[in-house]
Amino acid sequence: MKIALLGYGTVGRSLDELLKRRDLNIEVKRILRRNKDPKDSRVTDSIDDILQDEEIVCVAEALSGREPADSYLKMIMESGKHVVSANKAAIASDFEGLLKLAGKMGTTFLFEASSGGTIPWIENIKEIRETDEIVSLKGILNGTCNFIIDKMEREGIEFEDALRTAQSLGYAEADPTADIGGHDTYNKALISCSLAYNGFVKKDFPVLGMEKLTRDMLKELEAEGKTVRFMMLSERSGDRYAVGVAPMVVRKDSIEANVRQNFNCASLTGVTVGELKFYGQGSGGYPTADAMVRDLVRVRDKKTEPDILEKKLVYDDSLIEGVGYFPFGKKRGLLSELIVEARKKDVFMAFEHEEDNEVNA
Amino acid sequence: MKIALLGYGTVGRSLDELLKRRDLNIEVKRILRRNKDPKDSRVTDSIDDILQDEEIVCVAEALSGREPADSYLKMIMESGKHVVSANKAAIASDFEGLLKLAGKMGTTFLFEASSGGTIPWIENIKEIRETDEIVSLKGILNGTCNFIIDKMEREGIEFEDALRTAQSLGYAEADPTADIGGHDTYNKALISCSLAYNGFVKKDFPVLGMEKLTRDMLKELEAEGKTVRFMMLSERSGDRYAVGVAPMVVRKDSIEANVRQNFNCASLTGVTVGELKFYGQGSGGYPTADAMVRDLVRVRDKKTEPDILEKKLVYDDSLIEGVGYFPFGKKRGLLSELIVEARKKDVFMAFEHEEDNEVNA
Incomplete structure (x- = not known):
């Protein structure tokens, strides 16, 4: 070919x-x-x-x-x-x-390589969607953000210093806005959720960047056995769905909190399969190119079917409720409202989706 | 159909x-x-x-x-x-x-449902194998064992008590030998490694059960920031390979140590893709049946090719070296030799593959 x-x-x-x-x-x-x-x-x-x-x-x-x-x-x-x-x-x-x-x-x-780098994320969404109903997606989909948070956490340094290291190692661009502002994760969330829910999600769902994360915020969370990961989060119920991108509060003993360096980890939950997680290199020349090679082999072997997304989905932000961690304290609310508040006050906010953070016991 | x-x-x-x-x-x-x-x-x-x-x-x-x-x-x-x-x-x-x-x-x-329950493990091995060379497999492939260790760890209880709870909740059979003795993980390791390495692995590779794990052993490891998971471990280099099943020592901040309850998590490492991990329900009626449904859909759609494993593989146990944690102290050696020693002395042993436990910094 x-x-x-x-x-x-x-x-x-x-x-x-x-x-x-x-x-x-x-x-x-x-x-x-x-x-x-x-x-x-x-x-x-x-x-x-x-x-x-x-x-x-x-x-x-x-x-x-x-x-x-x-x-x-x-x-x-x-x-x-x-x-x-x-x-x-x-x-x-x-x-x-x-x-x-x-x-x-x-x-x-x-477009396997578009979301989650080399992780077979898109193909597995398609595979699971064929027989099960996917009711939730979430994940760490940006390696640059993860590298910065991991660095801040391990070395107790500030955002700017971690960003500089990421830049000097080639993990962050000279202009890192698309990564740390959340636009890159937004793009991947839009693609993943549309495929998973079998309908096109709206373009203006809530996004909050992680530029204002501080060392002190991480220390406060650590005292509660928690930390931050920059993630997309999405829930679906029938034809209703909600999706957002923001810093998320996760327990230190969660899988996500133990995703290090520039790795990605994306989860889907299906009614029957339960929660599946996919972990791997979310960026880098060879890993990303490898995902493209796998797609090329599918084209070569004609092993594909067209993606026809047929559902009319309705956005319903009441599907994602939890706790916002602000510099001035915690506040319960909808993810969408908490993001609006953080933007208005121009402060950091990390969202805790309590369902995810229950002790599995 | x-x-x-x-x-x-x-x-x-x-x-x-x-x-x-x-x-x-x-x-x-x-x-x-x-x-x-x-x-x-x-x-x-x-x-x-x-x-x-x-x-x-x-x-x-x-x-x-x-x-x-x-x-x-x-x-x-x-x-x-x-x-x-x-x-x-x-x-x-x-x-x-x-x-x-x-x-x-x-x-x-x-036979997707045979290894890793509902996790799309077999299909992803086949997919990655087609374009990349898989050089390592490892993973938690038995939910019963994981449930028991997790329970011992969280509640500070002994093996027998955790096993009884697992049995009362239906996570362990009345006769749990196949799970805790490692035979179930052995079966899955044999299937997974043969597929991944494109040749049939030998049938008598080393297996050590986890029946002798004690609360004290977990406490000792905890002091070092480590714990135990029951896993298969396998390495390949060209046509040489080694594979074993045993309790493994993992760092508390690894992904594996944070796999809880009866979940499974399996990893493959490819030369180009790097390390990929797949996490999900390793057992249970509906999750396992769902993996069978996905296979049936493949048969229905004729979307499959025969698995022809063509390589003549040579077993070389020198590929897996590390540290054995015995009740009487640590000892460096090959996984295969350390398992033989544990069996001879009839004691517990957990193997630390140091490559996996390096700090990723």
Whole structure:
């Protein structure tokens, strides 16, 4: 199978190398990148070279940011080629449009690498959804945030210092806003919840960043046997659902509190299967590229079906109630209301979903 | 699709009910059970009624114990029907024979429910194995053992008392030997490692039960920030591998130490994907039956390929080295040697694989 690759950053380069190294019968015929590489005849700076190449069956998109990726994805689908993408920002910006276009064109559109890095999260959601009803999703889906909190916790340092270390080690971007402000987790939550609940979730669900987390807040929580993880949280009941992204209070003896460094851990709860958790590398060139390779193998083997999300879901924020931990004390309320309050007062807030924090005894 | 069900214990009954409740186009036409139920015309006590029924495409086997299940599985394959089994004892007793017969007959043979209960462990091993090289497997694969250790740890009670509670709650059998002696974990390790390493592992790898675990041992470990989990552990390097089942020493801040009650958690490490962990209910009627339903849907949709394990693997116990914690102190050595010593002296031993217990900093 001949494919094209869009983008040649860490993930694109790793994907190219993995495909060269492995005997999967998948060949990168063209590479779209801004700077032409005179030594690599596959490289082009024109998307048309790829769209018009009839030998290219599938395009692997490893660009970053919403545009031009979103437009490219649609142009590729319209050209009748299959698509594998790692780009959560582009996918989340018009998930409904992309899935519907893929359905209309009969093209396969896979995006395992977009959410949870190398963790087989998307595929397992699809698998479980087929036979069970998924009633809750939650998870640590951003490795940068987790690295920072883990560092603050272990070394007793402040946010800014942990962020600087993350940047110097390459775990955080020079501009870390998308990670620590929650937008990256928001994108992954939008994609995951829509798939799990079989309908498109609304775009303006509540998000609170973790920029205002302090060492003192972690110390206070530690005295209660708790800590913070930056997570998405979502509940569903029939056609009603709620979803939010915020710092969450978790017990020290929970699985989540023991997810270290830049690892991710995502959970789904089904009526029959109960709670399943999936843990692994949520970022990094090779792990992310590996998830793309698995998707490419699915395209090669034609082992996929279109995702048709058919339910009309109704947002109901009363589904997520708990306790907000503010610098000035605790307050019971809905996640959505507590996030509004934290934003208005411009303070830190971590949300405790008590159901999750009961002692399992 | 019409199927037959072998066995009508907790899992068989749950499977029957799930299939009735869900609109999956899978109908249980016959049920094999010892005691005929006059109210259910599907019930038979003769395997021939099932083998000779040409409408039955697939048989779901939820018997317990090795025989007659193993013979039935082979008879079903020979009759040209597909097989879904939850029976680790029967499968592990002749895994090679069963896979080869399935391959020869062209029948689909799936067994997700045999290892890790409802956790999509087997499918994810197959998925990752297709593109990456799996170099290690480990995991908590027995809910009964985990329930007992967790109980001892939290309540500071002795093994016998925790076992009695597990029995009264239905988490342990009246005869708990297969669980606490390690045979159940052994079966799951044999199946998982063979699949992951793409070759049949030898049948007589080292196993040590956890019957001799004491409250004092847990207290001593706690002082070091550690505890015990009953696990399989396996390493592979090229065509060499080692595998063992024993009580393992894990750090309190590891994921495994925070797996509570009767939950399971299994990990695989691939060269490219790194470490992936899968957590969920390892037993129970509905969760286990749900894994069988997923397999039945795969058979229904013909979405499977035969498992052909082609590598000749060489057992090399030098691949697993660490520290044995005995009642009389610690001792460095190979897992296999330390197990032999514990058996000879008839004492408890828990193995610390130091690689796993390094501080991730």
